[in-house]
Amino acid sequence: MEFWKVLEERRSIREFDTERAVDPELIDRLLEAAILAPTAGDRQPWHFVVTSNPEVKEKIVANALRQTFIASAPVMIVVCGEPERSGARWGQMMADLHTIQDTSAAIENILLAATSMGLAACWVSALREDELRQALNLPENLRPLAIVPIGYAAKRPGARPPRRPIKDVTTFIK
Ligand SMILES: Cc1cc2nc3c(=O)[nH]c(=O)nc-3n(C[C@H](O)[C@H](O)[C@H](O)COP(=O)(O)O)c2cc1C
Numbered sequence: 001m002e003f004w005k006v007l008e009e010r011r012s013i014r015e016f017d018t019e020r021a022v023d024p025e026l027i028d029r030l031l032e033a034a035i036l037a038p039t040a041g042d043r044q045p046w047h048f049v050v051t052s053n054p055e056v057k058e059k060i061v062a063n064a065l066r067q068t069f070i071a072s073a074p075v076m077i078v079v080c081g082e083p084e085r086s087g088a089r090w091g092q093m094m095a096d097l098h099t100i101q102d103t104s105a106a107i108e109n110i111l112l113a114a115t116s117m118g119l120a121a122c123w124v125s126a127l128r129e130d131e132l133r134q135a136l137n138l139p140e141n142l143r144p145l146a147i148v149p150i151g152y153a154a155k156r157p158g159a160r161p162p163r164r165p166i167k168d169v170t171t172f173i174k
Helices: 003-009 024-035 054-062 068-072 083-090 092-116 129-135
Strands: 046-051 075-081 143-151
Touching: 003 092, 024 046, 024 075, 024 092, 046 054, 046 092, 054 068, 054 075, 054 129, 068 143, 075 092, 083 092, 092 143, 129 143
Parallel strands: none
Antiparallel strands: 046 075, 075 143
8 A cells, every 4th residue: 555545544443343353464564564663772672462362352451441442353462662671771761751652653653554454453552551561461671551453444433533734733943
């Protein structure tokens, strides 16, 4: 799919086709897209938990602050950050900021790659971080920062929420 078309087509999908599984090779492609994202100091402070296991998915849903829509997705990717990996170079103050920015870049790559392959996804970061870490038996050094449910759309959302005009969100300094 052409790049601008991908940007325009990408939407947050919150209803997935529960009958349609996702080919594991497509999930591999999404992960390849994720790790192509840039990272501060090339620290790559991320870890991806991928599951289609119903019991594990249930645990994720339970910690997604009542966002039960994600349960209909056949696959979930929990994007985790590892601030210590950033901190080794930048110190703690920058580590949290960089980890969040680095994982965000990876998430956007996942969303765009999914769109380009006809998949549906949503960036979900309303979650209980500590509880989700424990539920997934993740080590203390990993911060689960977002859940990305992946599947095929059962329904396209309505019109895109209008973006604030560029002139209102931009300052050109000459
Ligand atoms: C950092 C971030 C966190 C988000 N968290 C959630 C979330 O927890 N639940 C949800 O349904 N959507 C979430 N979204 C999706 C936004 O609601 C969505 O991008 C926005 O409404 C614009 O719609 P669009 O993605 O279809 O263009 C999140 C998006 C971002 C960038």
